[in-house]
Amino acid sequence: MKRQLLGAVAALAIFAGFTVAAEAKTLVYCSEGSPENFNPQINTTGTSFDAAYPVYNRLVEFKPGTTEIMPALADKWDVSDDGLTYTFHLHKGVKFHSVKGFTPTRDFNADDVVATFNRPWKADDPYHNVSGGAYDYFNDMGMADLLKSIDKVDDYTVKFTLNEPNAPFIANLAMDFAAILSKEYMDAMMKAGTPEQVDQVPVGTGPFIFVDYQKDAVIRYKANPDYFRGKQKIDNLVFAITPDATARMAKLQAGECQIAPYPNPADIEKLKADPNLKVEQQEGLNVGYVSMNVTKKPFDDVRVRQAMNMAIDKDAIIKAVFQGAGKPAVNPIPPTIWSYDKDIKPYPYDPAKAKALLAEAGYANGFTTDLWYMPVQRPYNPDAKKIAELIQADLAKLGITAELKSYEWGEYRKRLQAGEHQMGQLGWTGDNGDPDNFMGVLLSCQSAREGGQNLSKWCNKDFSALIDEAKKTSDVAKRTELYEKAQVIFHDDAPWIPIAHSVVYMPMSKKVVGYKVHPLGTHIFEGVDIQE
Amino acid sequence: MLRFLLTRVSLVIPTFFGVVFLAFLLIHLVPGDPVEVRVGERGIDPVRHAKLLHEMGLDRPLSTQFFDYAGQVLRGDLGLSLVTHRPVLDEFLTLFPATFELAFCAMIFATILGLPAGVLAAVRRGSIFDHVVMGASLTGYSMPIFWWGLLLILTFSVNLHWTPVSGRIALDYFFDPVTGLMTVDSLFSDQEGAFRSALSHLILPTVVLGTIPLAVIARMTRSSMLEVLGEDYIRTARAKGLPGWRVISIHALRNALIPVVTVIGLQVGTLMGGAILTETIFSWPGIGKWLVESINRRDYPALQGGVLLIATLVMTVNLLIDLLYGLLDPRIRHRR
Numbered sequence: 001m002k003r004q005l006l007g008a009v010a011a012l013a014i015f016a017g018f019t020v021a022a023e024a025k026t027l028v029y030c031s032e033g034s035p036e037n038f039n040p041q042i043n044t045t046g047t048s049f050d051a052a053y054p055v056y057n058r059l060v061e062f063k064p065g066t067t068e069i070m071p072a073l074a075d076k077w078d079v080s081d082d083g084l085t086y087t088f089h090l091h092k093g094v095k096f097h098s099v100k101g102f103t104p105t106r107d108f109n110a111d112d113v114v115a116t117f118n119r120p121w122k123a124d125d126p127y128h129n130v131s132g133g134a135y136d137y138f139n140d141m142g143m144a145d146l147l148k149s150i151d152k153v154d155d156y157t158v159k160f161t162l163n164e165p166n167a168p169f170i171a172n173l174a175m176d177f178a179a180i181l182s183k184e185y186m187d188a189m190m191k192a193g194t195p196e197q198v199d200q201v202p203v204g205t206g207p208f209i210f211v212d213y214q215k216d217a218v219i220r221y222k223a224n225p226d227y228f229r230g231k232q233k234i235d236n237l238v239f240a241i242t243p244d245a246t247a248r249m250a251k252l253q254a255g256e257c258q259i260a261p262y263p264n265p266a267d268i269e270k271l272k273a274d275p276n277l278k279v280e281q282q283e284g285l286n287v288g289y290v291s292m293n294v295t296k297k298p299f300d301d302v303r304v305r306q307a308m309n310m311a312i313d314k315d316a317i318i319k320a321v322f323q324g325a326g327k328p329a330v331n332p333i334p335p336t337i338w339s340y341d342k343d344i345k346p347y348p349y350d351p352a353k354a355k356a357l358l359a360e361a362g363y364a365n366g367f368t369t370d371l372w373y374m375p376v377q378r379p380y381n382p383d384a385k386k387i388a389e390l391i392q393a394d395l396a397k398l399g400i401t402a403e404l405k406s407y408e409w410g411e412y413r414k415r416l417q418a419g420e421h422q423m424g425q426l427g428w429t430g431d432n433g434d435p436d437n438f439m440g441v442l443l444s445c446q447s448a449r450e451g452g453q454n455l456s457k458w459c460n461k462d463f464s465a466l467i468d469e470a471k472k473t474s475d476v477a478k479r480t481e482l483y484e485k486a487q488v489i490f491h492d493d494a495p496w497i498p499i500a501h502s503v504v505y506m507p508m509s510k511k512v513v514g515y516k517v518h519p520l521g522t523h524i525f526e527g528v529d530i531q532e
Numbered sequence: 533m534l535r536f537l538l539t540r541v542s543l544v545i546p547t548f549f550g551v552v553f554l555a556f557l558l559i560h561l562v563p564g565d566p567v568e569v570r571v572g573e574r575g576i577d578p579v580r581h582a583k584l585l586h587e588m589g590l591d592r593p594l595s596t597q598f599f600d601y602a603g604q605v606l607r608g609d610l611g612l613s614l615v616t617h618r619p620v621l622d623e624f625l626t627l628f629p630a631t632f633e634l635a636f637c638a639m640i641f642a643t644i645l646g647l648p649a650g651v652l653a654a655v656r657r658g659s660i661f662d663h664v665v666m667g668a669s670l671t672g673y674s675m676p677i678f679w680w681g682l683l684l685i686l687t688f689s690v691n692l693h694w695t696p697v698s699g700r701i702a703l704d705y706f707f708d709p710v711t712g713l714m715t716v717d718s719l720f721s722d723q724e725g726a727f728r729s730a731l732s733h734l735i736l737p738t739v740v741l742g743t744i745p746l747a748v749i750a751r752m753t754r755s756s757m758l759e760v761l762g763e764d765y766i767r768t769a770r771a772k773g774l775p776g777w778r779v780i781s782i783h784a785l786r787n788a789l790i791p792v793v794t795v796i797g798l799q800v801g802t803l804m805g806g807a808i809l810t811e812t813i814f815s816w817p818g819i820g821k822w823l824v825e826s827i828n829r830r831d832y833p834a835l836q837g838g839v840l841l842i843a844t845l846v847m848t849v850n851l852l853i854d855l856l857y858g859l860l861d862p863r864i865r866h867r868r
Contacts, residue, residue, distance in 0.1 A: 028703060034825060036615045132617045215626065216817030218703060238703050242815040246682050250690045251697040
């Protein structure tokens, strides 16, 4: 009797197991737009990067939710003492996807890595001119000049040789443009006379296999059964393309999708109140700031720059302009980047002290300056004109007259980079989570040249020396120490008024588990599950 | 008739070239340097800027660019999309069926509701029904599409769960397009429930896009009917003792319909404008949404091609209506 009962229970359990297994789990993500194509080498927009991300892996990747680097297709890598040679040891047994018209015959190996990087890099590569042949990210990250050679040592070892030491190099390889494509697939499509197919029907090694794309409507993926980090818990991933933010949120609330990005700030409270939803948030990898041109009076005086930092009520700006979707900035890098110095105390909002400092600098009665505002909305600055008006009002209290000025966007940036302004607003969104991508690009002496991105034209030899040193070593602990020192100098010398880091909100169904908001803005579905 | 035809067609030709010229100017009128816009805030050095400008063909004299463009257009080549690198004409033709399906349904909706509403309002002039129709059509006509669409979504999709929020069919169904019309393709797909799903996705966008034409048709029908009802021959018909419904449907409506048909045709332009907003709200993958995305991405060739094709479509429909009208009413073609 007991045995029979046990048998019945076992049979029931197996039956239950079958019915659960038979039900396919589908995660629907309401994406905000159609991708340009499915090859991140030739894309420039986040929307397109998102659509390709589930399909591909890179040699190294960002740990979900952070900007730290972890091994991916490369198990480990060695760096030579001079910092010029990177040897990557590749993961064995990684399978490429099978799609309609292509079935791989071999595992991922060094040939794929070489072929992937040759395409954007070598003008004589057969694939170089396919699909328009613009490799904006590869070029903008300076890869073309940085790379000296890429050699296959053996099937599972690849050696990258650089022209000069470059610590952010590893972080660059975690970026979307460095996704690893299949050489076998590229060759097959070239032979078939349809090379563009590679960019439209992606074949990668990633957690999801591309199934189908209907322009402006839907992208479908299914879980990769042979994924090297293990098969995903969800069986199907669907991008339902929904450009209107209100409709996106309505779909989320109606249960037609489980995750939807980019809500209207005004809707966030309502979404938080919905019992079926949760709203995850993270500070975006960006900074909005006001640059003060140190080559022009009165901003050549550090006391004036410090006074300006104390004269402006940042909290009021965050409240009025960002509507809570922003955090006041202290340092030139956002807190989500490693090496962010938490110990630096922000300048307090203190008009009296600012006035005293101005008097000390010889501007007791104030002065007249221009204040430029951007003609467009950016993630780090939703309304530059409003911010300018608030700053103008704050400065007026100290007797400073600020004249507001703006130009058409392209012209605006050109003139700021030329240093025509006294005070001007701009910002930066990080590319790879490396501190050099902010401090080196925006504040070093090299970029203080006319036309450079250092808008304050602030060349502090000590600061620049620290940045240069940090760029040349790949020891993260040492780099962290150097960047922390640099942030202290930045704070004391105050070439900017850092304003804000925007906050990214990600509303999703409460059933979604394991989704982490990525600081670089990519939407990653690896490891995500739906619990009923 | 031939003379009438030639006059009308010859008027269309300069209009067409005007549109080509405006479409060409788009890229030069829209503020901003296309290269700078393309690279974003990263900034660009002058050498690469010049290279990109050259690649995009924008460093040549304006007149050369225009004649090249016009020549291309006449050969039926609308260029390649900057974003997808596919021919603009192909993209347009793949997406057009979705817009056509929506616009067609909206027109049917507007006509089958608008005509009877207008007729009844005219017949019962001054009644409560008349006031309701007039009031509702005025409200409908001035309703911002964006607000109206979202209001319907919130009511019927989010709160009542009666209709889907957006898209053309539920994501569970998928099949390759044959005609591009979802309602037709879903019937061929032999997937159970696909047709129903396609239909339910059509309801809200149809209502939203059809609202303005509905209002216009109702008002036009009413005033046209009122005019006809005051004519002598109606009085004669009534005096002859014909039943009221016969007078209205045979004698009055037939004559009142002529201007209404013209108005229905003229709504094609309105529909195209409305489709841009409606498709955006409902994620309807048609040309309206495609144009919006092209603007967002500064995909100038797609934008130029789209504007040109829509303008051509509207012009063609208007020409056809003109000709049809001339055919129906000889007084028009003999007017000098």
